[in-house]
Amino acid sequence: MSILLTDNVSPAARRDILDLEQKISSFRSGDIADEAFRKFRLTRGVYGQRQPGVQMIRIKLPHGRISASQLVRIADLSDKYATGNLHATTRQDIQLHFVKLADSPQLWAELEDAGITLKEACGNTVRNVTGSARAGIDPLEPFDITPYAYHVFDYFLRNPICQDMGRKFKISLSSSEKDSAYGYMHDVGLIARIQDGKRGFKVMLGGGLGAQPFSAQTAFEFLEEDRIIPFIEGVIRVFDRYGERQKRHKARMKYLLNDIGLEELLRRIEEETPALKNKIFSVDSAPFSVSEQYADRPEVSGYTLETENQKLNNWFKTNVFEQKQAGWYAVQLRVLLGDMHSDTARALAQIVKQYAADDIRVTVNQGYLLRFIRPEDLPAVFEALDALGLAEPGFDTTADITTCPGTDTCNLAISSSYGITRALERMMHDEFPDLVFNDDIKIKISGCMNGCGQHSVANIGYHGSSLKNGAYVLPALQVLLGGGFNGKGEGLIADKVIKIPAKRGPESLRSLLRDFEANAFDGEYYSDYYARQGKNYFYQLLKPIADLKTLVDSDYIDWDHTEQYVTEVGIGECASVLIDLVATTLTEASEKLGWAQEALAESRWADALYHAYNVFITGARAALMSRDIPTNTQHGIVSDFDKTFAVGPSHGNGAGFHEAEGDFKALVFSINKQEPSEEFARRFIAQADTFLQAVQAYRNQQIEQEGAPELQELTQAQDS
Template sequence: MQSFRTELENPVVEKDIIELDKKILQFREGKIPEEKFRSLRLARGIYGQRQPGVQMIRIKLPYGKMTLQQWKRISDVSDEYSTGNLHLTTRQDIQIHYVSLEKTPELWAKLDKDDITIREACGNTVRNITASDKAGIDPDEPFDVTPYADAAFRYFLRNPICQDMGRKFKIAFSSSDRDTAWAFMHDIGVIPKIRQVDGKTVRGFKVMVGGGLGAQPYLAHTAFEFLEEDQLIPYIENVLRVFDRHGERASRHKARLKFLIQKIGFEEFERLVKEEHKALKSKNFVVERTEEPVVLPAPDPVLPAFSIKDPKKYEAWKTTNIFRQKQDSYYAAYVRVPLGNISTAISRQLIDALRPVIADDVRVTANQGLLLKYILPAHLPYVYSVLETAGFAEAGFDSIADITACPGTDTCNLGISSSTGIAARLEEVIHDEFPDLVYNKDIKIKISGCMNSCGQHGIASIGFHGSSLKSSGKTLPALQVLLGGGIVGNGEGRVADKVIKVPSKRGPDVLRTLLHDYETNGQESELFNDYYDRQGERYFYDLLKPLTDLATLRDEDFVDWGQQEKFATAIGVGECAGVVIDLVATLLFEAEEKLAWSEEALANAQYADGIYHAYSAFVQGAKALLLSEGVSCNTQHGIINDFDKHFVAAGKLVVDGGFKATVMQINEHEPTESFAKQYFRQAAAFYSQAQEYRQAVAAPAQEQA
């Protein structure tokens, strides 16, 4: 670990990496339970794969931005520690696979040389904050949301309020009312707005809360039609504090914010959010409106000789993959990346060749592609030729031909049937049989390997998720077909209907049937979802019903796409979030750790952080004692109430004024130095009592054993 200390410039990151290395060693020595270690590594972007003994590393790119040097750094790291493939995700991250656990601290240290993090890319944390890829150059945007997305990323990274919540939390920033970041499907989604107040232009956001995809999609509630810009981050913090305290922790499938709001009602949720306001470290948060200046390409670079092999494809590419930026004289170009996979060799080839003619700001898009910015019109032919040479010049970005798919059974524990194999086959169907649809950006096809919607099938015009069917005692791969999802605009969206399930190998026939029917029976200029609404769900069920006939199955139907062996479901334990820790000793250790963090924060005058760490120590200590006596613990709110009932009222522990009243002082005081120090002392005294009680109870039990 000495090399990390000497090479890293950021002491905060250095501390993170040293701690990770130490925890890995303790885990290997059996000093940390597997459940606890899983939670710890997930919060550091380290995700167990379907294949045993190796890890997927998720690299967190806020709003999908990377410089050319960062892209090169990620490529170098993939070559050294992974397989030389970069997987672009629907949350604008980059994933690399087949990494040794012991190598992850070293890998992280090398990423940090170019200010790249894996911290909180997985686990029960605020995940990567996404944004419309056009943000900053969008001709329709009221203002650039990029600085606000960046400020939110930095504010909540390592923030004590969101390090170990009941479940993950997702935030998105759309650049305009077109809502291309899907604000309506996030825990918090925002859309920029401007208002005239006393003759002045005021910035703000429409704020959506409580949306989500997964197996049970929910459309978000509108929290504010207009929230002034300096109130956005404080509001998000309020929501996170409520989610941390009241969110479900025992039942993982009911632990998202959408379920909490469904359970208590939106009115009660809003009341709880307002209760948190006094405790905030910032009652308003002013975001600097300008990022670092964009490094633009030189106007007259010396370019190598080039040629365009297929002028007809170039014209199609210009029609579908480029747009004029709001900045005069500049264009942006989208790059289709099939299934989100691009090699490190091609990445370096593109970096070197494109550097003279694009800005030093590349965006990973939410449909697994790339966006190149600030291209002068005269350089568009050269950009195309570079992409053509690399094999990445396909037209039809974000069209029906540009299918989104999660990795599915290739690497994910939760995958049921192949998503990447069927996606590739469907793209072939469109390319070979419906070539003109490369210009159709109305219909979106999205595929997930299971019902959890990492491929966003729940908001697709035509969606599929992996499943299985039984026939004559044998299992075969299947696809659930969903229709009618998508963006409406301004924070409104559509959740796709589950229509029918078919064998996976009939997926191409599903697509052919739908497209031929739409071609034949759709009205002039009628959009696909309007056609779906007019015909109705039952119409499409009947249309596709012949494809469900299991009496005509062939041997190949029992083999999944891209596989050789007969299909068998092999679902592992999902790692989209940490698991509940139910070991009393571990919980008490965590409470002690939180106290140490609190003391450190107070020493650095970070009083709000110190208070929240002390709060967490109260909760972890109480949870440990409750679990030691068989009391179930679903939420922090429940723990606080139950501790008074089972311990204080029963006379087992003395807490002056009651446990709840003591702990919930957190919402009754400003985060001042005096309160922070008082609250810490109370938390430390409670922890000492908890340890004494545990030892007094455990000792007789050990003697009897």
């Protein structure tokens, strides 16, 4: 099948798409190992589902920004290649499910035609850059973070420093001190500030969720705006160099920070300064400035809407706010489960074209935000949205639960997220109708401990799990409490309190809400109430619900299911394969040398240098693997190679690559000692080329003396 590529597709994207098509062909013919292909496709936004033979496609929307026409394009492609559903995520992406692998290159090509990418939406790369959806219209913001979010995204897209890290890397930008983009749970979290009349950001490092969530540490209370991108580049380079690579569960930035401490991390970041592509990076805000047509309209500022339609009144109170541009209003859409049908998406795009600015934002709680709506148009907008089921009051309130897809599609999920979310929202609607006006308590749900639903930063969180009762297993929910923001605006990580049968989720939430109503002080935030009462208080409160002696037959059946529950591991995409790991690694090094030479030809000195650096790392890893020496961090690979392959009788290996121990380390790490000039790039690439040839010659000699290597089995690993 030939890929149709329009003139709107950039040369870089064109090559990526054709490369994906070629790799799919090689994978299907057995010429590329499953694990290598998995790593490749993930960085192209193609993610294996729980169901065999189909993929989830993650569409990368920087800062969640999307135009009406782009929304229509995604809807059309969902109809053409997927299921007609658009799933909004907590990272402001849109996902399509049940896509055939063979269709993914053409789907990508048709997205790129509309200015949308899949590149680095998954995998061990810089993931989508998220930000406050209200940016640019937020009455509390010191300035609009939109251009900064876009330039961070653009700077690291296809950047050599973050193409093959130990794990994923996440960045967020918040408009104000409310930290609505949850910077405190990101690898790098930025909060907009002005100091002495200058723009800048509070910088937080090393936050993260998963099985062991960490709050980020403050690196700077204020860092000038033009130093932000160079600083992040330094952080990523250090993470790439020293981050864990073997123990996947320890391979996040938060563990590196925890191991070496903030002071040492900042020292290592400073060491990278000479090698940075840019020492300062000024952001051009002009393309993102508000058009003159959206100037203040003070004659209609402070508009109120009161009608006999109670739903309309509630919608206006909870889903609508006046922007910082006086007389203009924004409308927030509450979307159950983050799922929107393609027909609904197309109709929404028409509403935007008629009534709003062509700048839709996907929100971090899986909704949508429409901007620059005239107050006199709000009743008509409500009617149009209500006809689509998009005018439910209570956006980002207690009644608006954030959730991941769970076992509906995800390989890693343990129990149903969608089912319990529907049940909880239904219970709150029936028994606690006023919660649509409560925006202090946030409820978040994930299908497993990994935290795509961000349960660890919820005031009340749940994640999917399982429980054993004798010979039987039942679906369960781990209850977490006390996360999110307290009354001081501090971001907190929730405590694990107790595990309960999944079918008792509504009973647990009912108990928690009634307890809060009865015992909280007036105006007390939920996380402050949790801290005041203490973990044991809530454990005792929920303990009767966790009692397995009172189980009934329905407790063994998960939400949205009729069959008895069993714990399932996601199905891999194909059988295991046998490969020569050293040869595969050397091929990878050769590819990186090609990228270095290409960057050199295009006068991209910093990029060329980093590709060449990776040639040294990958080649050294191959040589160490040939001697059955385990490898881990890049820094460790260099040190071990330096010691193992130095010339001299003390080493006794007969395969010296350098005269004395320390020589190889000095050569490789010279990358961060000099400015990225043409002369340095040419020399460094030539040295990398010579080194790779030497490693390949050594490997050929080893095979000649010892015989062909024993092929090793690789099986499908889980995506994440």
